[in-house]
Structures are given as C-alpha cells and as structure tokens.
Amino acid sequence: MGKHDQTEGWIFKIKRFSIHDGPGIRTSVFMKGCPLKCVWCHNPEGINPDISIWYNRKLCIACGQCVEVCPTKALKLTYDPAPVIKIDKRSCHLTGECINTCPTNALQFTGYKTTIDESIREIEKDLAYYQISGGGVTLTGGEPLYQAEFSSEILKACKQRNINTAIETSLYCEKDIIDRILPYVDLFIVDLKIFDPSQHTLFTGRSNENIIENFRHLAASEKTVLVRIPLIVNITDTNENKAAITNFVFETNEKIQVEYINFNPLTENKYIQLELPYLLKKEENSNNML
C-alpha cells in the first residue's frame, strides 16, 4: 500500500441514500483496503489497498479503443468466442488512458484518491436529508480502520459539522486506533463473523484474538455498539457460531444488540469482474432471518 498524506485517502465508492447501515438516511463512504480476506466478501474491490483496473464485460461493446490508447500495450481484444478485453496486469502501469477512453465505463479503477475536503463536499450534499431523518455518514469498506488516519479525519470533520457518524468495522486493528477515533463516532457497527479462532483464520485469513480484545475494549466505552453477524451457510450461520458470538457479546456488555445480516447473492459477479477466485457457491446462500 502506498503512503498517504494525512488528508488524503483511498476510497472506492460513495453511496448516497444508504439506508441499511445505521439510522436514518445516510451516505456511506467505502474505504479501500482490508487486512482480512473473508471468502464471502461483499465488496472484494475494497480488499486490496492498491488500485487496479476492473473490467465489466457486460458493459463492454468491444470497440477496441482501449487497446489502441494503452501506452504499454497491456490490453488485448480476444475472443472466447465472444469478444472480451484481456488485461495483462504485469504490463499495466495504471496510466488510466483506457479508462478515460472507454465509452461505456466498462473499465474502471477499483478506487480513487480523495481528500478530506472532497469527501466532505460529497457528504454535505445530503445534509438536509440527514437532519430530517436522523441520519448521517457511515464509513465502511474495505476496513475503514485500515486507513485510520484518513478515517479519523473524516469523522472529525463530520462531527465538527454536527453530522451523525457511524463506522462499520471488523475491529481488526491496533488498539490505539480505536481510542483515536472513539470521540468522533456515534455508532460502531461491528461485524463479528466467526468466534472460533482457527475457523476465523481459515475463512478470513487472520485470527480473531486482536478483534476479541478490541471488542472488549470498545464495549467498555460508553459508545453505542451494534454487532452484525453475516449469515454464510455452513460457515457463520451454524448454531454453535451464532450462540458463541451472541454469548460473548452478552457477557461483554449486555446492552449491545446483535443482528444477523443476509448474504448478498449479487456478489459473485464482482469476483468475475475482478478475476478473483470465488469460493462460495450460489446455492449455499442463506436466507435466514433473525
């Protein structure tokens, strides 16, 4: 990951009228980079902190203009037998020429650099809707705490403007980062996925000891915390896992609520576009509700 200026950060989307991540009508800021690699990740474009180019074949009209403009000849129009653009990631220097040229937006960067000012300008566009609905801003990702400095500055800037703030996080981070952002967050939405450490390592790439510790630390603060368990068939939605997480949360702080989140079945397509392996199969999707 490249070094970021204090006031600069990398995001991959700003979603307005976000209504499922905290109270009221919100704007969600999706931050690049995540230390975990959950096999079911809804936003795989947010995992890698570095940007790359992704290709949406559905939008492509095979005009071949991107092939012509690429200064490093990294793109090729091939046939399988339908026309499709292949990107040679090794020769791609991310000049963005192909993206600027693509008439259909089939080629996109997986994120972009922005500043606090720019982000706030976007956020403030819906100020009237936050005020009326009791909404605000939610930082999500990726893992917003991966860019702790930037996240904390956005949150601070929001609080200075009296905008309600929420953060959706796995809590996988250094403990002092939690302390740093604590004053600027109104609601923590914590995704607790798997309680068993070895299972956690297996499906997310990291053990959860640091998460558990951070959760205890956070739960001891006066902040409002909401725990979400993403329901993934045979991975997170087993009775043992759900009970283990729920018990843990209850024992840590009985005021903290737990809710289940259904798996988003639209995700597989994203993996295809990103040329990432997709380890879950569609028929395994769960529709259980709490």
Next chain:
Amino acid sequence: MILPDNRIMDRIPEIKPTHRILSLREKTFSATRYLSIEQAKIITRIYQENENLPVILKRAKSLAQSLLEIRITIDPEELIVGNRTPDIRAGVVFPEAGLSWLFREIEMLPLRSQDPFQVKQEDLSYFQKTLEPFWRGKTLEDDIYETYGNELKAIEEVVKINQKDHAQGHICPKVEDWLKYGPGGLLKIAQEKHRRSTPESKNFYESVCITLEASCKYIKRYSIMAADLAKDQPENELKKNLEQIAHICLKLSENPPGSFREALQSVWFLFVILQMESNASSFSPGRIDQYIYPFLANDLKTGRIDLLIALELLDALFIKFNQIVYMRNTHSAKYFAGFPIGFNCTIGGQKANGDDATNQLSYLMLKAQDHIRLTQPNLTARLHKNSPEAFLDECSRVIGLGTGMPQIVNDESIIPSLKAAGFNQHDSIDYALVGCVEIGTQGNYLGWSDAAMFNLVKVLELTLNDGKSMVSGKQLGPNSGYLFNFSNFSDFEIAFQNQIDFFIQKMMPACEVVERFHQIHLPSPFLSSVIDDCITKGIDVTAGGARYNLSGIQAIQVANISDSLAVLKKLVFEDEAIGKGQLLKALKNNFAGNEPLRQRCINQVPKYGNDVAWVDELGARWVGYFARKIKMYKNFRGGDFQMGLYTVSAHVPMGFYVGATPDGRLAQTPLADGGMSPMNGRDKLGPTAVLNSVLRIPSMMASNGTLLNMKFLPSLFNSQEDRRKFTSLLKAFIGLPIHHVQFNVVTSEELINAKTDPESHRGLTIRVAGYTAYFTELAPDLQDEIIKRTTYGEA
C-alpha cells in the same frame, strides 16, 4: 389537528372491506362494456328540433332532456347511486365535440386489444346512417380543422395542441356551494339572476336554470326508482337500503344534504351530471376531506354513524369513481390504459388560516384507497411543514401497498407558486390537484391546463439541423444553421432560442382557435353554475366567466434538454472531443455504426438527476426562458399562459417525433418520463441526488403543475423502521421547492414477469404519470419504459 379517533383509527390497518363492498367492486368489473349512444340520440334530436336556437340553449336543453330521459338503474346493494348510462363503464358518444375517430374506428371497437367496447348492431347502424352524417361538418373538431387544420399539421412534430375533439374538463367545481344550496338552491339564485338579466346574459341564465331544474328532476327519478324497487323486496337489509336511497334522493332533489351519506351521494350526482354535460376527462372533486368533514363530524357527534359505517360509504364512493369511463381512440387508449378519468381527490393540506387541515376523513380516505386499490379516484395527499407525523406515516404505509397512491404534493412549494401566478392568498391555500398533476384552485378556475405540449427536445433537434426535421425531413423551423456552423456554445443557444420563439409564435394562435371554438360549440351552463364568478358575471365558463382563466402549456422535457445541452457544451464546444460534423452525422444516422460515440455521449458527461449543478442549470435555464416567454401572451379568455412540467404518458408518443439526440437517446424512442424525472437509468446516485437536481428546476414558474416519478423497492416498506426512512424522505421533500412526487413500489423483475405473463398479473397497478393504470394493459413501449426507470433502495 384533530387526532384520529383512537378506538377505531388505531386498528385501521386491520379493517377489511365489507362483503357488500367486495361484491360491488366485483360487479363493477365483471359487466361487459358497451358503446352507448343513448345520449347522443337525445342530443341529436334536440339539435334537430331547435335548429335556430343559440347553441347554449341547445346544449342546456340537450342536457335537460338527457337527465329526464336517459335510462337509470340502481343495484340494490349500492350505497351511493347514479350513473350517466344504465350500463356500468359504458363508452359514451358525445357528438358535438367530434366524431371523426369513432367514425374510423367504431367497427374495430369490440376487437381492439386495449379497452375494447362492444357495439350493438342497431347502434352501429344508427351511428353510421344517422348520427355521423348529421354531425359531419358541425362539430368542434370539424370547425377547428376546417379553419386551422393546415397550421396545426405544420407544427405537429413540435407542438401538440390538445382539447380539439372533446370538451374541456380539468376543473374543480365549487362542490362546497353545491352541498350548501343543492341544485334547488342554486336554481333559485340563477332564476333571480335571470329575472334581472341583460340581453347579453339572458340566454346564459336561462340555460343555467334549464339544467339545474332538470338536475333536481334527475335526482328525483332515483328516489322514485328506489322506492319502486323497495316495494318488490322482501323485508331485509336490501329493502331498508333502497328505502333509504329513496329518502335521500328525494331530499337531495329539493334540499341540500344534511348527513354524511347524503353529502357523498350529492357529490356523486354532481359529477355524474357534469360528465353528462361534457363527457370530459378530469372533473376533479378536490378537497373532499375538507368540505365533507363537517357532515362526518356532525354524524359522529350525534351518533348517526360510526367510523366503520363512514368507511364503508367512502369505499362505495371510491368504487363509483370507477364506473364512469372516458372512451379514447385506439392510439390514446394504449397510453391511457384503464380509463384514467381524473377524479382527483386531494386530502390533507392547510386551512385558510394556515393551520393543518388533516382530519379523520383524510385518514379514512387513505384507508379506502387501501381497501379499493383501483385506478380511480386519483388520490393526492397535500403535505406541509406542520403535517402530522401520523398522517405522513399513513401516507407512507399506503404508498408501500404499491398502488402508486397517494401521490404527494408540497404546499410549501405550490402555494407560493400560485400566488406568483396571480391567485389570491385564500384561493392559493385552498388549491387541489386536477386530473393527474395539474394544479388548480377550487370552484373558480378554468385552468385549461392541457392546452398544449411543447416539445423542446424536438426544437433542439431542429436547431442542430438548420430547422429541418431529422425524422420527417421537412423544413419545420427557420434556417438557423447546422451544428457545424456554430463557433461556440452561446451562438448555438441563441439559435435554439430563436427556434423556440418561432414555434411559440405559431402555437399561440392555435391555442386561441381551439378556445374560440370551445366557446362557440361547447358552452357549459351546468358547469358554470358551480364555477365562481360565472353566475355573478352572467358569462359562461368557456367564455371567461371563471374568476381565474389561465392556460397551461407543458415544456417537454427538462431531462433530455439538460443532458443534450451538457454534451454539446462540454464534449463538442469546450473540449472539442467530438467533432460537430461527426456528431450531426451520427445523430442523423441514429448512431448507426457508431455505438462508441453514443456511449461517450451517455457516459462521458454527467447527466441530470445526479446532483451536478451545471448540468441541471442548463435545463433550468431553458424551461425558465419558456415560462417567461409564454407569460407574455394572453389567452382567448383574457388570462395568462403558465408553464407545466409534466407529460403524463406523452413522453412515449412525443419521443416518436424526435430523432436521435446528443444525450445518446436513439431516434423515436421515449423521452424522459414524467416531466421532472431524469432519463431512465441515467440517475446513478439515488433519490436524494435526484431531488437535489430537481430542486434546481424552477418549479416556482411551473404553476400549472409538475411531475416527478420515483420507483422504490418493496423491501423499503417491509419494516416500520425502514418505512420511517421513507417517511423522512417525504419530510425532506416538504422542505424542497418541488411541487410533486409519486412513487411506484415494485421490483423490475415483477414488472418483467408481468409483461411476459400478463394473465397472472392482471391486478398489478402502476403509477404511469400522474395516474395509475393496470400494468398489463399498457402499450409495450410504455411498459418497457417503466421497467427501465431506476429503482431505489438496494442494499
């Protein structure tokens, strides 16, 4: 604010319609629809017998004779009675206005796929042998085309002049006076005026008296019939009901109503008679919850009825609104499927002193909508900054049912706009919606709200091509140069302005011709009796008797104008990324062989609806220009022209006239829907960004009405918590300078399924544009357009 009656209002969501209501609803749709020429025969006879009488007296006598003669029926289950034909939902032939389409299509009427009508053999032969030959050359339509046909034809690709072959509806009568005096009381007032009339006003007053006198008799006929039917009934509920009908109608034939049921019955008779006089779209009841409420409050207080009985009566009236249909020609029926006749009922809003006007009846009407879920009435809720939370919630709940109703209008935006258009404070605050989304004051206003639709997108196309149509190849506008002749964007804009001016100049005399012939052919004395100040002034409503006499012209379509100008400004003139000749050639070829260029037009410049100020302001600037320009003219009745920003469903047929446009739209495909809506699929940032774009368009200058469509996923209404988010969006809307918004709550998948499997989706209603229709009955291109509209609320 009067709090809802807790005992009943709290359990309102669970109250089901009664068996009687379900049965009446079922009967409304099971009957076969017939063409009805009964009234046409009477009218023809009167015109033949009175050849030398002034038209207004012929019209009055025709209506009077119809009221006395036309066969009437009563279903013993009915709580509210009355119809203009013995059959339910008959297609009425109305000869004075024009018969040409029916002459061409009458034999196909039973066979057409959209809204068919059966035609009895004797009626067909009477129509062809007697009716049509007698009226040929004598109708409103014939005179308009005889006098001005060539001029209308010359501008038809740009300007659609309306009301050429039917009477002008789109009006809220003064129901309050009708309820206060009854036809008998109004008759006495008119008789007094008649005694003191001048030679100029004598015929007018006489005509008014003739129609009111006959109205009393008409109502009495129902009393007599009900009493007769009651005699044959065994002692049961139905007998009791018929006796009650007999009693109510007898009373109403002589006196004003006293009870809630009498008031509803009286209102319905008024609208039946208005339809018998004019057979027009959109006589709108207006603020029923205001003028009927005193009757409800009094009945509740005296214990005559409870809210459950009141709700059943309202349900019955709601069904009645579906029993009169307006028969359209085949082309028009495809876009106005399911007979949107525009019985627009407005609830909520403010009282004269600015206090919230919501009352128990407002809630009951929302509940009736929940019960009946048909395309009529067209239910509109007025919201303002002090609208009660409970009312907003109930509106959200009913919107979530997916019938597209209530549509929402914003007092905070509309009232100032009406004042600016010249309406006084009292009338402005008492506004109601008329027809679809037209704004009107109640009982004193002939708004002529659909005088014309002006296709700005077509004018833009002409400006690119030296005034020549890319569709028909005809030279329509002045030679103002080709796109490649303009060296900068402002030169192009000057040419655009000149083209607009040219067509406005052509449009205004056409509007005048139509209004002039309405005055000649279709004076409406009965309607005039319930429109201030016709009776005071002694002038018919078509001749300018109303207090307010505006005409509305719709500017079409702000989204395509913004998007197309943005592409020209940025990609063509500023960045020079697309060559002028290259673009013009591509547009003329409908982008054939040049999909990449079309995609660049779509994707490389921001679009209206995404909260990008400079793009939105391009559209705002030109509709603003249009509004100012038409205001410089006076209409035939001496009133102003005012702008509307709505197309209803004309964005499909109007798009058919327009070639490919710089926004990437293909030739002859639909324009953006609604009026204020973004082009479908081009709004990428959700409803708040759309609202932020729309608020930059000067609604203030669109006092004729505006239309914004939004489509949400049903999942947004699943839980109370989610619904609250929707409610807060409504609240935010109240704070914005936007007049109107309406909601479809449906998934695109369901619509696609409904299109491929209409049989299983017969009941699916959809908000098209200011009215609700059955989705499966709409024309396929309109269905596709609705499917493509952006849906909000995804995770």
